[in-house]
Amino acid sequence: MALQNHVIDSDEPVSLGGEGLAPDPRELMLAAFNACMTAVFVQEARAKVSPLPSDNPYYIGAIYE
Template identity: 70%
Template structure:
């Protein structure tokens, strides 16, 4: 996490219906190409939205990326201050509009889009240390920052 910029190259191919497949072709952090970056991610809409429900839908993938980014940031921040984690789980629940054009046509604000997450953590730190880590994660997670530009995000921390 010592580099300020990462470059990504992804290609998404339509697979029929509402399904798609994304190939993560490269990731460059600093000037170094990261090995093994040819991952494949499938996506499909649920049947109610016209898909077949054969893979996670785009919103689930977005929230999975949110959780993964927060998890990595939390583990990194804990490591930076010498805290050894024994358990870390982030649960996110959200309410997202499924029809963005309806929002554009209405004068309503984005208050209906809301994420709530709970971080369950244990390790050799105390509640104050974990709260400080959580505050640093809020500042450090690029995915959290991006989503927070357009919706309300509320988080809780539970020491277990």
């Protein structure tokens, strides 16, 4: 699949007739869902906490004070 200038490879495991060289479609779906949820979390956290530390993706502390 080509997306903008990026290529996302997909493959099935050897046990299902693939070559096992890339994530299978289920893994890609879970990764996309995780990326979406992370983006929403960061967007909401930035709206509630000003500013979020940009150099560290792991923020420890209370969001609601």
